[in-house]
Amino acid sequence: MNKTIPYGRQNITQEDLDTVSQALIGDYLTQGPLIKEFEDSFANYVGANYAVAVSNGTAALHLCALALSIKPGDKVITTSLTFAASANCIRYCGGEVVFVDIDFDTFLIDLDKVETLLKNSPKGTYKGIIPVDFAGRPVNLERLKKIAVEYDLWIIEDACHAPGAGFLDSYGVFNKSGSGKFADLAIFSFHPVKHIATGEGGMITTDSEDLYNKLLSLRSHGIIRDQSSFQNSIIQAGGNISDTVYPGWYMEMHELGYNYRITDFQCALGISQLKRANVGLEKRNQIAKRYDLAFQNHEHIKSPSLEIDANFRDNHAYHLYVLLVEDRLGLYNHLKAKGIFAQIHYYPVHLMPYYRSFGWKENDLPVVEYYYSRCISLPMYPTLTNEEQDVVISTILNYYR
Numbered sequence: 153m154n155k156t157i158p159y160g161r162q163n164i165t166q167e168d169l170d171t172v173s174q175a176l177i178g179d180y181l182t183q184g185p186l187i188k189e190f191e192d193s194f195a196n197y198v199g200a201n202y203a204v205a206v207s208n209g210t211a212a213l214h215l216c217a218l219a220l221s222i223k224p225g226d227k228v229i230t231t232s233l234t235f236a237a238s239a240n241c242i243r244y245c246g247g248e249v250v251f252v253d254i255d256f257d258t259f260l261i262d263l264d265k266v267e268t269l270l271k272n273s274p275k276g277t278y279k280g281i282i283p284v285d286f287a288g289r290p291v292n293l294e295r296l297k298k299i300a301v302e303y304d305l306w307i308i309e310d311a312c313h314a315p316g317a318g319f320l321d322s323y324g325v326f327n328k329s330g331s332g333k334f335a336d337l338a339i340f341s342f343h344p345v346k347h348i349a350t351g352e353g354g355m356i357t358t359d360s361e362d363l364y365n366k367l368l369s370l371r372s373h374g375i376i377r378d379q380s381s382f383q384n385s386i387i388q389a390g391g392n393i394s395d396t397v398y399p400g401w402y403m404e405m406h407e408l409g410y411n412y413r414i415t416d417f418q419c420a421l422g423i424s425q426l427k428r429a430n431v432g433l434e435k436r437n438q439i440a441k442r443y444d445l446a447f448q449n450h451e452h453i454k455s456p457s458l459e460i461d462a463n464f465r466d467n468h469a470y471h472l473y474v475l476l477v478e479d480r481l482g483l484y485n486h487l488k489a490k491g492i493f494a495q496i497h498y499y500p501v502h503l504m505p506y507y508r509s510f511g512w513k514e515n516d517l518p519v520v521e522y523y524y525s526r527c528i529s530l531p532m533y534p535t536l537t538n539e540e541q542d543v544v545i546s547t548i549l550n551y552y553r
């Protein structure tokens with residue numbers, strides 16, 4: 153084998169290149185019509201009323217935290233099994249991050265433990281919760297929503313791993329991640345290893361018109377152009393005493409916002425990639441099934457994917473395919489020596505030195521810490537060929553022989 157195999161990679165087709173080229177020679181590089189087109193297509197894809205495209209997934213999280221008015225000292229619950237950004241957005245607003253352990257069967261935030269935490273604290277102690285659809289498996293938001301209503305919490309669903317995934321609710325309705333039905337806001341990332349790539353890029357989806365308008369304002373400096381909302385008078389804006397309309401150039405900044413905009417040509421790529429999203433999902437599920445078959449009943453390897461029930465597994469987005477293995481470091485190095493670059497998702501966020509400085513320490517979250525000691529993410533991306541996957545599988549099986 154002379155080619156290396158990464159754990160994830162983007163897939164850029166001729167159609168993508170043509171679409172981006174068209175955008176590049178058009179009138180807009182940024183803030184053009186393709187942003188709204190991408191937003192509308194994406195909202196439609198996940199079944200939400202509104203979508204706001206932004207510069208990356210972290211910016212999406214920050215904007216959500218601002219839109220929900222996290223204040224210094226506000227306690228917000230999240231999982232430690234995630235990329236640091238899911239927790240960091242709370243800190244950007246001065247909030248306190250409260251990590252809850254994961255469920256050993258799903259690796260998602262443990263909703264029993266969330267309920268226990270909430271029951272044992274006075275109502276109002278916690279403001280919100282940020283569950284993560286880890287690896288592409290959606291959180292049961294129907295149950296979480298009931299908890300959120302009881303304890304007056306908002307929900308930001310971190311769905312970076314799960315565009316196109318979804319769960320069947322108790323009425324048998326299929327709800328896609330980010331559908332806006334249960335969570336107040338949901339966020340996605342378009343980093344190259346994700347399902348849809350725009351280079352850097354992110355999206356927020358919601359069913360709330362108020363939050364949507366707030367996000368649009370915060371995305372671009374808190375500046376508004378709608379003259380019916382202007383606060384200064386026409387004269388203060390530079391008009392004449394006899395004028396009935398504001399000068400054409402005039403706009404107002406109403407709150408402290410940011411530049412978290414995405415460009416038009418990135419959205420061109422997003423639009424083109426979104427058209428193939430379902431094909432990519434299907435391929436990821438096929439790859440997962442082949443891994444499942446290869447590792448079932450193995451003495452040293454546990455494939456959590458095998459334990460996903462029949463209803464659920466068809467709706468898994470398989471951003472990651474994770475194994476729990478003995479001698480993880482040995483296997484990782486063995487694969488690397490053979491040109492196979494597996495990854496570890498994730499070092500528990502609560503044990504990062506930054507979060508240790510708030511008092512988090514070993515054994516605070518035993519399930520996630522056990523998970524971390526054994527997890528390894530195998531190559532998983534739609535262009536991974538059967539031949540390449542067979543090399544990955546045989547290299548792993550040979551290691552334990």
Ligand SMILES: Cc1ncc(COP(=O)(O)O)c(C=O)c1O
Pocket residue numbers: 208209210211234235237238284310312313340341342343352353354
């Ligand atoms: C679960 C999760 N949340 C948030 C992010 C942040 O997204 P981005 O890298 O686009 O800022 C990522 C991306 O790595 C992620 O995997």
